[in-house]
Amino acid sequence: xxxxxxxxxxAFRDQVRAFLDANLPKDIQHKVLHHRRxxxxxxxxxxxIVAKQGWMATGWPVEYGGTGWTAVQRHIWEEECAQAGxxxxxxxxxxxxxxxxxxxxxxxxxxHYLPRILNFDDWWCQGYSEPGSxxxxxxxKTRAExxxxxxxxxxxxxxxxxxQHADMIFCLVRTDTGARKQEGIxxxxxxxxxxxxxxxxxxxxxxxxxxxxxxxxxxxVPVQNLIGEENKGWTYAKYLLGHERTNIAAxxxxxxxxxFLKRVALDQQKNGKPLLDDPLFAAKxxxxxxxxxxxxxxxxxxLSSESSKRGPGPEASLLKVKGTEIQQTLTELMLExxxxxxxxxxxxxxxxxxxxxxxxxxxxxxxxxxxxNFRKTSIYxxxxxxxxxxxxxxxxxx
Amino acid sequence: MDFNFTQEQQQFSDALxxxxxxxxxxxxxxxxxxxxxxxxxxxxxTLVELGMTALPVPEEQGGFNGSAIDMMVVMQELGRxxxxxxYLATVMGAEFLKRAGSHDALLEQVASGELKxxxxxxxxxxxxxxxxxxxxxQADGQGFKLNGTKTVVVHGAQAxxxxxxxxxxxxxxxxxxxxxxxxxxxxxxxxxxxxRTIDCQRAxxxxxxxxxxxxxxxxxxxxxxxxxxxxxxxxxxTLLCAEAVGAMDALxxxxxxxxxxxxxxGVPIGKFQALQHRMAEMYMQLEQARSMxxxxxxxxxxxxxEERRRTVSAAKxxxxxxxxxxxxxxxxxHGGMGVTNELxxxxxxxxxxxxxxxxxxxxxxxxxxxxxxxxxxxx
Numbered sequence: 001x002x003x004x005x006x007x008x009x010x011a012f013r014d015q016v017r018a019f020l021d022a023n024l025p026k027d028i029q030h031k032v033l034h035h036r037r038x039x040x041x042x043x044x045x046x047x048x049i050v051a052k053q054g055w056m057a058t059g060w061p062v063e064y065g066g067t068g069w070t071a072v073q074r075h076i077w078e079e080e081c082a083q084a085g086x087x088x089x090x091x092x093x094x095x096x097x098x099x100x101x102x103x104x105x106x107x108x109x110x111x112h113y114l115p116r117i118l119n120f121d122d123w124w125c126q127g128y129s130e131p132g133s134x135x136x137x138x139x140x141k142t143r144a145e146x147x148x149x150x151x152x153x154x155x156x157x158x159x160x161x162x163x164q165h166a167d168m169i170f171c172l173v174r175t176d177t178g179a180r181k182q183e184g185i186x187x188x189x190x191x192x193x194x195x196x197x198x199x200x201x202x203x204x205x206x207x208x209x210x211x212x213x214x215x216x217x218x219x220x221v222p223v224q225n226l227i228g229e230e231n232k233g234w235t236y237a238k239y240l241l242g243h244e245r246t247n248i249a250a251x252x253x254x255x256x257x258x259x260f261l262k263r264v265a266l267d268q269q270k271n272g273k274p275l276l277d278d279p280l281f282a283a284k285x286x287x288x289x290x291x292x293x294x295x296x297x298x299x300x301x302x303l304s305s306e307s308s309k310r311g312p313g314p315e316a317s318l319l320k321v322k323g324t325e326i327q328q329t330l331t332e333l334m335l336e337x338x339x340x341x342x343x344x345x346x347x348x349x350x351x352x353x354x355x356x357x358x359x360x361x362x363x364x365x366x367x368x369x370x371x372x373n374f375r376k377t378s379i380y381x382x383x384x385x386x387x388x389x390x391x392x393x394x395x396x397x398x
Numbered sequence: 399m400d401f402n403f404t405q406e407q408q409q410f411s412d413a414l415x416x417x418x419x420x421x422x423x424x425x426x427x428x429x430x431x432x433x434x435x436x437x438x439x440x441x442x443x444t445l446v447e448l449g450m451t452a453l454p455v456p457e458e459q460g461g462f463n464g465s466a467i468d469m470m471v472v473m474q475e476l477g478r479x480x481x482x483x484x485y486l487a488t489v490m491g492a493e494f495l496k497r498a499g500s501h502d503a504l505l506e507q508v509a510s511g512e513l514k515x516x517x518x519x520x521x522x523x524x525x526x527x528x529x530x531x532x533x534x535x536q537a538d539g540q541g542f543k544l545n546g547t548k549t550v551v552v553h554g555a556q557a558x559x560x561x562x563x564x565x566x567x568x569x570x571x572x573x574x575x576x577x578x579x580x581x582x583x584x585x586x587x588x589x590x591x592x593x594r595t596i597d598c599q600r601a602x603x604x605x606x607x608x609x610x611x612x613x614x615x616x617x618x619x620x621x622x623x624x625x626x627x628x629x630x631x632x633x634x635x636t637l638l639c640a641e642a643v644g645a646m647d648a649l650x651x652x653x654x655x656x657x658x659x660x661x662x663x664g665v666p667i668g669k670f671q672a673l674q675h676r677m678a679e680m681y682m683q684l685e686q687a688r689s690m691x692x693x694x695x696x697x698x699x700x701x702x703x704e705e706r707r708r709t710v711s712a713a714k715x716x717x718x719x720x721x722x723x724x725x726x727x728x729x730x731x732h733g734g735m736g737v738t739n740e741l742x743x744x745x746x747x748x749x750x751x752x753x754x755x756x757x758x759x760x761x762x763x764x765x766x767x768x769x770x771x772x773x774x775x776x777x
Contacts, residue, residue, distance in 0.1 A: 001467045002400045003696050263776045282768045290712045297689035301401045318682050388678040398668040
């Protein structure tokens, strides 16, 4: 039993810190630390900086341009990024479609897509969910019919994160309607500029345009954009889900947000004293902090037992459930902390159109929106109820 | 970074488990519970033989100088096996002797299994505040004279000697002015009222009337016992967390087995999602508790006292929450059988419930966690 980082790991941490210190643009950092919205330009600029450093693909094999980091080093990278206030890495290209291309794509696909993902030349989005297929993903209905050298795609995807910025979408489509629902699915890469694709915004609780519906109306997709074999897409999708959950616990970000919460609770007054001195509020914060301390150790336990680089097994479900519970409680307590200052809603400030919020309490201004935004975390990436089903089946064997 | 137990640790864990399976069955334990003494000399002899009493004692006094992680491994097994022998009381007592120094002969006797100890720390008005001491030790010639009453002293009557916290100066709730003494149970003026506890162990209220002690009975410096008392209490809480993890492991395994075998409506009840999701939550609670129990075992010997307090209190909170959830859900999912006294599961539940009330409950440790300077650090 040894819970200390090795000398090599500590040196690595210093290296990461120095890089972030020198290269994270202050304007982007300020937005992240203050819960303001990031533009397409902000996100692109940051991803290009990481790409230039060669640190984009922390989980890929080295021969494709991966960093070759250990699981502990990846954790350190994620933790330092969170502490510094970088944007969260967009997972759709580098963490989601790329591992599938590496595992199941042909040589031409690897040569074409992987360098572009490494350089952040393409903005990817994910075409999985449909209006009738949420947790029951395999019931999806979007059709792809083979006609000569093309598939003709018809149907609709939904909850497509940042599709309004995307160059490419990876889609699960039905290529055989007669088979068992898991067996007639294929994995297609589609250029978002193809005629017949329409993107419609879905505005969320916090009035942010983060997700979309994507409609496909006789969209022609070249057959060379099929990954692996036709009708084997479900296997690839399941493989991908194992990768989606790296860093799902987001312990680093939650540690940063806990400090923010405490700072706000020291600023706010109750009974003429800092709110953090109120025993009822302090108890809520302390409970949360202890759960987070426990989760950090649980994450390290999972990491250190990882033998391969494939990411955690079904224990990832535990990390997802507890991680998102903590994230949501943090946003809940932040909202509670600012009391009546939860009311003012200044989207111009959130979008960066002016420097200070309408009430001039810039800490408080985004917190209600932040709370509403984070309700998604227990729903996306496999709802927390689905995660409990996974624990039930894969770990408990019920 | 390495979260594995060493091969050696794994070996004594296995040895303890083999002993429990073979000689400390649920039925054998029941006989001990209902015996006059409430503990078993034979079981103690085996624990001594397995090296368990020598484990926490320094090498110079004939022990193995075991770390808190070593002790975690032992306590997990004792928790799993529902062992009710006066082991924790003795180990906590030995920790006082170790920290105080100059009681080497007693430590040697602990290592060899000849000496059982108990810690008489609590008082009726004190709840979990161990500095709240109305028991006094007054200077008396070359020695001291002890007066007062200590309550709910775990395995007090089964011990040969007691570690007693007293006030030698200051007000009743001051942390200054506390002194600790080692007192043979057979000393004149010591009277013991022994009773059962609901988790099938033993405790006692112990009364001291003009008990004369030699100067050599003092542990550490006169009036400066608080730091030692606080540290040993943290050590004890850490061991309780480990015992709780072992008990939760056993209780979760029993519940899972029950969900797979108990049939209703023609299927195993584990097919019902209402039960599955609670079992999944039990698993998560237990793993979070295991993480904190481990962290406490690593940090309890830290020279940084604030870090020690903060971590041990955090662990007792997390383990406390997990014990309640795992315990209550396990009983609920066992149905009617869960509320009988006939299953080991019921006894794990009782032990877990009582661990919550030992050395500070969840609320006590939550308040202590908040009181540490680190809680308000935002830089």
